[in-house]
Amino acid sequence: MNIDWANEEWLWGLAFPALLFAWSIFHRSRTSARRKGSQAQWATAGFSGIKKSSSSRIHPPKAFLCSALALLVVSIAQPRWGTEKTITFERSREVIIAMDLSKSMLADDIKPNRLERAKLVVESMLETLQGESVGLIVFAGTAFLQSPMSPDYQILRGFLKDINPTYIPQGGTNYEAMLNTALDSFEQSDGMADRFLIVISDGESLESNWKAKARELKEENVRAICLGFGTQSGSFIPDGEGGYLKDPNGAVVLSKLEANTLKQLANMTDGVYKEASLWVDLAQLVEDTVKSGEAALKEREKENTLVERYHYFLAPGLILLLISLYLEFPTLPKARTIKRKVAA
Structure with missing residues (x-):
């Protein structure tokens, strides 16, 4: 039977109960020798009827304590032997x-x-995810990673609730900065998972320098799911003071959905573009995209998992420890009667 140890270095701790056992035997033998000498002196002086101490019984000294410590050390070292069949699910x-x-x-x-609707769509996706690592990038004229990739969605929900255009005073729609931030974020992972960049926007880039970054996404096996929020008829942009934003000429700005960049980004990364003027089931969209990829939710069967056996040593070790404490607990000494021989 092959035994594997999870914490093999702890086995060095067996030296302590061994040394304690050896020291206890040595100490007991010396004490016994002194006691015999004392009894001989009392007998010579004419005393008799000295009751022998119970400590002179022949049994391994501190055997229970040393055995308990040895078993506990073995338990901490976590012995494992035998195998069992386990089925796990891997979501990459x-x-x-x-x-x-x-x-x-x-x-x-x-x-x-548009922004509040986008938040609702993302929130609905988070409700259906199970263990995926999700991060959040915010962008406008520049971009930064607001929430690193993590399976803890509560952190992301907290950021999602509060974000608004004041987070990035620099206006515009800088896709190059956004894609560059995404690439940096994906590089921090192990690269063995299905990777998705969900881009939520209403505008297109006026520059084409983002395309080089899109090709890098493709090389890193990142697929873009692009959602266009807005309509072809468009709407005015509130200025936060009861009016609407105006251009330098004083005309009110009419914002329409400009989807060209989003469509190109999706095509270049083998992703998908979806207009979100109506409700979008983002979770289902991700699932549909996954089906065309290589990795997904996989059932993996492991047949060679070693079985933990530490409890076989832990339970008896604790029992022996309690017994040793009971036996070693000090008690009040009993009175002894000493008789002196009367000379004839």
Whole structure:
């Protein structure tokens, strides 16, 4: 039978109960020799009837304590032997959500407005995920990672609730900065998962330098799921003071959905583009995209898992420890009667 140890270094601790046992035997033998000498002196002096101490009984000294310590050390070392069949589920998926925070996302052609509708769509996706690592990027004229990838969705929900266009005062829709931030975030993972970049935006990039970053996404096996929030008819952008944003000429700005960049990004990464003027089941969209990929939710059967056996040593070790404490607990000494021989 082959025994495997999870904490093999703890086996060095067996030296302590061994040394304690050896020291106890040595100490008991010396004490016994002194006691015999004392009894001989009392007998010479004419005393008799000295009751022998119970400590002179022949039994391994502190045997229970030393055995208990040895068993506990073995338990801590976690012995494992034998195998059992286990079935585990492996979900290998990483998702980064890139949320456009330009002021145009406040337009209300989608109720209550584009940004709030996007938050609701993302929230609904989080309700259905089971263990995926999810991160959040916010972007406008620049971009930064708001929430690193993590399976703890409560952290992401906290950020998602509070984000708004004031997070990024620099206006515009900088796809290059957003894609660069996404690439940096994916590089921190092990690269063995399905990777998705969910881009939520209403505008297109006026520059084409983002395409080089899109090709890098493709090389890193990241597929973009692009959601266009807005309508073709568009809407005005509230300025936060009861009016609407105006251009330098004083005309009110009408914001429409510009989906060209989103469509190109999806095509370049073998992803998918979806217009979100109506409700989008983002979780199902991810699932559908996964089916065309390589990795997904996998059932993996392991037949060679070693079985933990530490409890076989832990339970008797604790019992012997309690017994040793009971036997070693000090008691009040009993009175002894000493008789002196009367000379004839």
